[in-house]
Amino acid sequence: MSENNVMVRxxxxxxxxxxxxxxxxxxxxxxxxxGKGEMLAIVGPSGVGKSTLLHLVGLLDRTDEGLVELDGQDTGTLGGSERARLRNRMLGFVFQHHHLLDELDARDNVALPMRIAGKPASEARRTAEALLDTVGLSSRMTHFPDQLSGGEQQRVAVARALVMRPRLLLADEPTGNLDRAASEGVFRLIRDLHAEENLTSVIVTHNETMAEQCDRIFRLAPAGERSGYVGVS
Ligand SMILES: Nc1ncnc2c1ncn2[C@@H]1O[C@H](COP(=O)(O)OP(=O)(O)OP(=O)(O)O)[C@@H](O)[C@H]1O
Ligand SMILES: [Mg+2]
Structure with missing residues (x-):
């Protein structure tokens, strides 16, 4: 991998x-x-540190030691507000639980990152509507989270993660709470959007079938047993 092609180091x-x-x-x-454009699966036993790792990459937490570089930028030197800005502009997150705001409808949930970035409400809503259409929810724009199925909630969460056109998508067991059909639907959606939006994606999953559909699998082993971190293509 040449240095210019590394999105996360x-x-x-x-x-x-x-x-x-x-x-x-x-x-x-x-x-x-x-690598830029890569779709990486992270797998490993419960408690091994997958979410911890994703939070460090996503600038939600800081390392004790070591370098976190995003697209060539050393994030360790950045202050809190610069990190928050980079998160808003560059990163999209999807979690196991959707983390949508209950008091906002689907459209306003998706529009929220744009509003935080200071975009006008009308533009944010238009963009949100287009994205909800992309994720197959054009008939659910004004539904509130508690009026949506688990799979629909995750589709809204995927739309919200992508509304700022991030370059890096981080997903922590995005299908962990869903039944098999909904799981496959949400995973397929993420994979399609990964390709269409030229994303770099890091997906934590317990699902081997999904992991195998990614470009590469990174298997995280407990810190005590480390000859340890095995990356398998
Ligand atoms: N804020 C915290 N304070 C103390 N311990 C924590 C904290 N967050 C995580 N841990 C511990 O760190 C370890 C790794 O947690 P982490 O959530 O990263 O695991 P994981 O691989 O994502 O597991 P799972 O598959 O169950 O989600 C666990 O032993 C957990 O108890
Ligand atoms: Mg976890």
């Missing part, structure tokens, strides 16, 4: 939680590169 990442006897070393000396 992690070097020597360590992260522990807690103090003293309660201290847990979750990640230790982890290296990972994700």
């Amino acid at each position: 992690l070097e020597g990442i360590s992260k522990a939680y807690g103090e003293g006897e309660a201290r847990i070393q979750v990640l230790k000396g982890l290296d990972l590169k994700v």
Whole structure:
């Protein structure tokens, strides 16, 4: 992978939680590169640190040690507001639970990142409507989250993640709460949008079938057992 083609570079990442006897070393000396346009699956046992890793890449948390570089930029040097701005402009997140705001309808949930970025309401709504159409929810624009099925909620969450046209999509078990049919639908949607939007995507999943449909699988092993972090193409 040539250096210009790297979207995410992690070097020597360590992260522990807690103090003293309660201290847990979750990640230790982890290296990972994700190429531009790559769709990477992250798999590993529960508690191994997949979400921790994704939060570090997504600038939701800071490493204890090591480098997190996004498109050549060392994010460790950035302050809180610069990190927040980069998140809003460059990154899209989808979580296992949709994290939609209950008091906003589907359209306003999708439009929210644009409103946060200071875009006019009319433009934000128009863009949200187009995206909801893309994810197959043109007839659900004014439904509230509690009026949507789990699969529909995740489709709204995918639309919201992409409304700012991010370059990097991070998804933490995006289909973890869904039945098989809805799961496959949401995964297919993410895969199609990944290709159409020229995204780089990092998807945490427990589902081997989905992992195998990604370009590469990164298998995370516990920090104590590390000859450890095995990347398999
Ligand atoms: N804020 C926190 N404070 C203390 N410990 C934490 C915190 N967040 C995570 N941990 C611990 O760090 C370890 C890794 O957690 P993480 O959520 O990254 O695992 P995971 O691989 O995503 O697991 P799962 O597949 O169950 O989602 C776990 O042992 C967890 O208990
Ligand atoms: Mg997790």
